[in-house]
Amino acid sequence: MWNFRVTTIWGIPIKVNISLLIFLPVLAWLISSTAQIEVYAAIVSGLSGTQLDLARLQAGSTPWLIGAAAAVGLFASVALHELGHSYAAMRYGLETESITLWILGGLASFKTMPREWNREFWIAVAGPITSILVGLACYGALLALPASATVTLFVVGWLAVTNVVLAVFNMLPAFPMDGGRVLRALLARNRPYASATRIAARIGTGFAVLFAVVGVLSFSPLLLLLALFIYGAATGESRTVALADLLAGLTVGDVARPATATIEADARVEELVDRMFADRTTEFTVTDGGEVVGVVTVRDFRALSQAERQADTVADLMETDLPRFEETMEAFDALVALDTGGASAALVDGPSGTRVVSREDFSSAMEMRRLVGESGPF
Structure with missing residues (x-):
């Protein structure tokens, strides 16, 4: 609902949910805050070996320019992350119906999900691997850019760090995040698929409770929203797999x-x-x-x-x-x-x-x- 198609890549419709359009200005504002710029300027300076000029980064409307560029770059990175999943699925002959970017990141919708553990494993890890590669590409660009390009250095360095963080966070075994799907794939090597899904879903709901507690204590609405999403998706997929198993072989x-x-x-x-x-x-x-x-x-x-x-x-x-x-x-x-x-x-x-x-x-x-x-x- 409220998804807008922006382009098509490899025949896959790329859609943007209205929640992302609402959230992008908020994200740009958060990135452009003085505290964020100071923290990441220090990190990027260490990575690039060039001391970034804080006064230049915080002058006039520059923080808003940085925030907008970084926010758009982040969701472009998320789209590449989902395309990584889609590419791996294509290698196995599986069709991706669409990729939707929304407030919590991206969702690649597959026409069918593989039950072979090795296929699910490689499709799941393809996203984080893509994010790592994007982070390395940004790091390479960071080293190649001239020291005078202060704003560009900051944004590219921020994207390098954020893509690595995105990959690591997605590998948490919080089903149905990528790490949770990797966990189910590994569990499914020596047990029924439905049983592996139940175990992964229970661990996922545990992470959902953890995220909710941390979200309340830190006053983070995004963590609460993520907790609700993980809880609903984990229990929903567990139920779907159970139904599919009970109806397997029946017309x-x-x-x-x-x-x-x-x-x-x-x-x-x-x-x-x-x-x-x-x-x-x-x-x-x-x-x-x-x-x-x-x-x-x-x-x-x-x-x-x-x-x-x-x-x-x-x-x-x-x-x-x-x-x-x-x-x-x-x-x-x-x-x-x-x-x-x-x-x-x-x-x-x-x-x-x-x-x-x-x-x-x-x-x-x-x-x-x-x-x-x-x-x-x-």
């Missing part, structure tokens, strides 16, 4: 139920209510001339008055804009599509006709898998 055709509880589209809602009580079911497949055309549930008529129930037909209430899946589609992919579309159910087409699948069907399938412990289809 949506295995999960879909036959359209046994059916009602005609031209039936009155009152008749639907009577059928629901009689059949002890809260969801019906709607047919029109024997063809499945939609789904109706108890939620669809709950707010209707008695007069409306007598006057309206099932066709007036039923959900018709349901997604349609081929029965050979993988069950997990179908569940993701169902959630993404916000639909309560979907129609499943196959040689034997059209059937219906709902979230409850996926839940039942996963519960059966968990209880029985079998990996095959039903």
Whole structure:
């Protein structure tokens, strides 16, 4: 939401989130503060062997120029970091849907995530390696620049230091940060992928709590935001992997139920209510001339008055804009599509006709898998 596409590299859309546009001036202001300039001027002077002129760096509007250049350079570095991940993924034939720059850095969205531990390992470390290389390139430029280029020396030196810090920070085992993904990859060498994800996610949530405590004590809103992000992403990915494991090997055709509880589209809602009580079911497949055309549930008529129930037909209430899946589609992919579309159910087409699948069907399938412990289809 609120992402703006700025360019495309290697066919990958590079997007900027509105949170970054709001944060950039704040970041520029923080970098341009007297304390920051003094600290980094000393560091850059040590790295370059040239004593930077503090008075020149702090004269007039120069601090704002430094802050703006450094802030933009930082997020350009973050984009290169994410492109490092994307390049490694491309080497394995994996597609990157987009790279989004936002207030906490960058996010590379992959179409599919590899489960092979060595692939995930190299994709994860490619980002920090890229940041180290960018830092070394900035350091090389720092040594090559003339001593008179005070402002440029400061910005390039600041980027050299910041890229190394970025690489080191990202290697913390706070899943789903790069270090956390490296940890999961190493754990997955000798244990199931879901188990490795659970362990990495628990460690990630531990780091989230640590960041939150430090954020409160140091009055750092960014650390609190990072803590929330890590906690939500770690628990979310752990849940997703668990669902994928429970649905592994199943197609949506295995999960879909036959359209046994059916009602005609031209039936009155009152008749639907009577059928629901009689059949002890809260969801019906709607047919029109024997063809499945939609789904109706108890939620669809709950707010209707008695007069409306007598006057309206099932066709007036039923959900018709349901997604349609081929029965050979993988069950997990179908569940993701169902959630993404916000639909309560979907129609499943196959040689034997059209059937219906709902979230409850996926839940039942996963519960059966968990209880029985079998990996095959039903």
